[in-house]
Amino acid sequence: MTEETITAKEYKLDVESELRFEIETKDCKVSVELKLGSAELFGTELVKGKAYEFHTGAKVAIFTYRGCTLEVRGETDVIYISRETPMIQYLNCHAALEQMREKAEEEDTLGPIALIVGPTDVGKSTLCKIFLNYAARMNRRPLYCDIDVGQGTLSVPGMIASILVERPASLTEGFSQSAPLVYHHGHRSPSENSALYKMIIKKMAEVAITSRESNKGLKTSGIIINTCGWVKGAGYKSLLHAAEEFQVDVIFVLDQERLYNELLRDVPSKVKVVLLPKSGGVVERSKTQRGEARDGRIREYFYGGRSPLYPFSFDVKWADMRLYKIGAPALPASCLPIGMKPEDHLTKLVPVAPSPAILHHLISISFAESLEDDVLCTNIMGFICVTGVDPERQVVTVLSPQPRPLPPNNILLLSDIQFMDSH
Known part of the structure; x- marks a missing residue:
C-alpha cells in the first residue's frame, strides 16, 4: 500500500x-x-x-x-x-411533507403519500432515503414501499417490498429490515409480466392503507414509494396504476420534464406534481454494472454485508418440492374459454418439474400452503438458490439462510433471477 x-x-x-x-x-x-x-x-x-x-x-x-x-x-x-447541490430543494420538499403530517395530526386524518418517479439512474432511491431519514429524525414512522423489481433495495431483485422505518438508516447497514413485507414478481422488469406486477402493487397498497388505519404513528407519518425507471408506454401506465392504488397525494419527478408534464395532464388535480433536479453526483450505470448490483444484493441476502452471515447448503428431494412458476404460455384468443381474458395466462400458476433448467435460479418460499390460498398475493417467507441438480439421485442442492429442512407444505415460486454462488 x-x-x-x-x-x-x-x-x-x-x-x-x-x-x-x-x-x-x-x-x-x-x-x-x-x-x-x-x-x-x-x-x-x-x-x-x-x-x-x-x-x-x-x-x-x-x-x-x-x-x-x-x-x-x-x-x-x-x-x-x-x-x-439540490439538497436545499430536497429539504424544502421534506418540510412540505412535514407540514402535511402536522395538519394530519391536528385533524386526525391520513398523512402524505409520496411517489418518487423518474428514468433510470437519476437518484430515486437516494431521494427516498433522504425523505425517510429526515422523517425518522422528526420522530415519524413512515412506511417505505419499494416497487422497483429491477434492483431490490429492500429485498432481492425481482420482488416488491415494504418496511416500517422507525429510525434513520445506518451509514453502513442501511435501514433495519427485520420484518419486510415481500411479494413475488420473479423478473428484472415489470414488462416481463405487467399483469402480475399490477396485481401485487394493488395488494401492497391495500395492506399499506389498512396498516395506516390501525397504526396511529404510521397514520400521520405517511408512505414513501420508490418506483422503477421504466417511464414510457406500459411503464408510464404502471406508474399511474401505482398512484391510483396507493391514493398518492404528491408525486416527485426527478430530472424529466416530459414525464412531469404528462403526469400533470393525467393525474387528478388534487395530486401535487413536483419537478426536482437530480444530484450532480448521480452516475449512469451500464447494463453490466446494474447486473453486478443485482448480484451484490442477492449475495448480501445470503452472506450478509458488514455483518457476515453463514448460509447453509443441503439437498432437497424432488418429491418434496412443490414448485410453481407464475405465467403460462399465451393461447390464441380463439382457444380461450368463454369469459377468459388474453392476459389471464400471465397470472396462472404452472407446476414446474425439477430439472437442470432451474440451476442457479432463485426460488421464493411463499407463506401459502395450498393452491386454494391466494398464492400470487401471499407474502414471501424467504429465498433459496439452486446450486446443484442431480437427475440420477433426483435431488437439488440449495443455498439457504436457514438449516434444513425446507418448510414441508409451503409453495415454492420459481424466479427468472439467477445467481452464481462464488463462495
Whole structure:
C-alpha cells in the first residue's frame, strides 16, 4: 500500500456543499471521519470523531448545511467538493411533507403519500432515503414501499417490498429490515409480466392503507414509494396504476420534464406534481454494472454485508418440492374459454418439474400452503438458490439462510433471477 493511500487528507466544506467520491477499485476501502462542524449522508447524521468505512462500488455524497471538516483515508477513484447541490430543494420538499403530517395530526386524518418517479439512474432511491431519514429524525414512522423489481433495495431483485422505518438508516447497514413485507414478481422488469406486477402493487397498497388505519404513528407519518425507471408506454401506465392504488397525494419527478408534464395532464388535480433536479453526483450505470448490483444484493441476502452471515447448503428431494412458476404460455384468443381474458395466462400458476433448467435460479418460499390460498398475493417467507441438480439421485442442492429442512407444505415460486454462488 502506497504512502498516499494511507495518508489522511482533510477537506473543508463551505456552507451548503457536498464532498462526493466514488470507489471502483476492487478490494479497496475508504474511511471518512467528521472532525469539525456537522454533516450528513443521505439524511443520516455523521457522528463527530467516528470513522465510517466505505467499500468497492460506493458512490458517496456527504452534505453539510453549516460547513464542516472531513478527514478521508484511503484511495478513491473520484473525489471533489461540489457547491452545486439540490439538497436545499430536497429539504424544502421534506418540510412540505412535514407540514402535511402536522395538519394530519391536528385533524386526525391520513398523512402524505409520496411517489418518487423518474428514468433510470437519476437518484430515486437516494431521494427516498433522504425523505425517510429526515422523517425518522422528526420522530415519524413512515412506511417505505419499494416497487422497483429491477434492483431490490429492500429485498432481492425481482420482488416488491415494504418496511416500517422507525429510525434513520445506518451509514453502513442501511435501514433495519427485520420484518419486510415481500411479494413475488420473479423478473428484472415489470414488462416481463405487467399483469402480475399490477396485481401485487394493488395488494401492497391495500395492506399499506389498512396498516395506516390501525397504526396511529404510521397514520400521520405517511408512505414513501420508490418506483422503477421504466417511464414510457406500459411503464408510464404502471406508474399511474401505482398512484391510483396507493391514493398518492404528491408525486416527485426527478430530472424529466416530459414525464412531469404528462403526469400533470393525467393525474387528478388534487395530486401535487413536483419537478426536482437530480444530484450532480448521480452516475449512469451500464447494463453490466446494474447486473453486478443485482448480484451484490442477492449475495448480501445470503452472506450478509458488514455483518457476515453463514448460509447453509443441503439437498432437497424432488418429491418434496412443490414448485410453481407464475405465467403460462399465451393461447390464441380463439382457444380461450368463454369469459377468459388474453392476459389471464400471465397470472396462472404452472407446476414446474425439477430439472437442470432451474440451476442457479432463485426460488421464493411463499407463506401459502395450498393452491386454494391466494398464492400470487401471499407474502414471501424467504429465498433459496439452486446450486446443484442431480437427475440420477433426483435431488437439488440449495443455498439457504436457514438449516434444513425446507418448510414441508409451503409453495415454492420459481424466479427468472439467477445467481452464481462464488463462495
